[in-house]
Amino acid sequence: MMPNTEKCEKYWPDQGMTNKYGEVGLENLEEITDGGFKVRKLIVISNAECWSRxxxxxxxxxxVTRRIQSPDIS
Structure with a gap:
């Protein structure tokens, strides 16, 4: 069995940067790396006319992904 090799597109900005998607911004305040994981503290900013938030x-x-082979059943 082949593992799922699809990966998501990187939509988050680098640390200290902001990406804009129309009227919405995404700011990366902080990144913490621990045991194969990265935890990012993000701020979602809306500049829509009806509300700013x-x-x-x-x-x-x-x-980090761990490759697990299927057992040989032949």
Whole structure:
């Protein structure tokens, strides 16, 4: 069995940077690396006419994958 090798596109900005997607911005405040994971503290910023708002969130990214082979059943 082949492992799923699809990867997601990088949509988060580098640490200290901001990416804009239309009227929404995404700012990367901090990155912490621990045991094969990166945890990012992100701020989502909206500049829409009807409201202006900032919301915080955390992004957990597993960047180390363990390859597990299927048992030989032949």
């Amino acid at each position: 900032k919301n915080g969130c955390f992004h957990c990214h597993r960047y």
